[in-house]
Amino acid sequence: xxxxxxxxxxxxxxxxxxxxxxxxxxxxxxxxxxxxxxxxxxxxxxxxxxxxxxxxxxxxxxxxxxxxxxxxxxxxxxxxxxxxxxxxxxxxxxxxxxxxxxxxxxxxxxxxxxxxxxxxxxxxxxxxxxxxxxxxxxxxxxxxxxxxxxxxxxxxxxxxxxxxxxxxxxxxxxxxxxxxxxxxxxxxxxxxxxxxxxxxxxxxxxxxxxxxxxxxxxxxxxxxxxxxx
Numbered sequence: 705x706x707x708x709x710x711x712x713x714x715x716x717x718x719x720x721x722x723x724x725x726x727x728x729x730x731x732x733x734x735x736x737x738x739x740x741x742x743x744x745x746x747x748x749x750x751x752x753x754x755x756x757x758x759x760x761x762x763x764x765x766x767x768x769x770x771x772x773x774x775x776x777x778x779x780x781x782x783x784x785x786x787x788x789x790x791x792x793x794x795x796x797x798x799x800x801x802x803x804x805x806x807x808x809x810x811x812x813x814x815x816x817x818x819x820x821x822x823x824x825x826x827x828x829x830x831x832x833x834x835x836x837x838x839x840x841x842x843x844x845x846x847x848x849x850x851x852x853x854x855x856x857x858x859x860x861x862x863x864x865x866x867x868x869x870x871x872x873x874x875x876x877x878x879x880x881x882x883x884x885x886x887x888x889x890x891x892x893x894x895x896x897x898x899x900x901x902x903x904x905x906x907x908x909x910x911x912x913x914x915x916x917x918x919x920x921x922x923x924x925x926x927x928x929x930x931x932x933x
Contacts, residue, residue: 712749727782762796776804793826812929842918853881878909
């Protein structure tokens with residue numbers, strides 16, 4: 705049976721929520737929130753459909769690197785367990801990445817959990833290469849912000865709206881001051897989490913994150929694709 709890859713619209717919000725729960729049983733979702741996101745013009749959610757049934761999806765949106773060049777983030781990728789191993793994930797990643805390039809992104813990026821070989825293969829087959837060093841993903845979602853330190857030099861916060869949370873990504877500099885400022889901004893902006901992927905070699909930053917109340921999610925690695933060619 706033919707698989708069609710289509711761009712999602714607001715009418716797909718409920719079906720997409722159901723699919724996401726079949727991929728991640730413990731995921732927290734708000735179909736009304738997803739409905740609102742699917743109307744945004746600066747993101748693209750693609751669906752794999754077979755025989756009228758939604759069997760896979762990928763979500764992407766635009767951010768910027770530190771030099772202000774546009775970057776396409778392939779954020780969430782999922783295929784229903786009954787339909788894996790058929791190249792669906794690769795087709796979805798390629799479609800999302802193509803959209804990002806056409807929208808003007810100079811690069812593409814994704815974040816893959818350690819051990820997720822299925823996603824690694826899909827992105828590798830789509831032209832992405834892994835970063836040399838893995839990192840530890842830490843998130844801050846506490847109600848009480850840590851003390852804000854002066855001179856958060858190099859602080860860069862990227863506000864994001866993903867399909868399952870609103871948040872801030874702390875990037876580039878992971879000093880105690882930047883981590884504390886990011887956590888405080890999370891509360892100030894009333895978003896769900898502040899997150900940081902801290903390189904494994906940055907022991908001092910990892911210790912600072914834990915002291916400030918950031919919680920470890922797991923080991924992850926960034927993957928990148930050059931879209932400027």
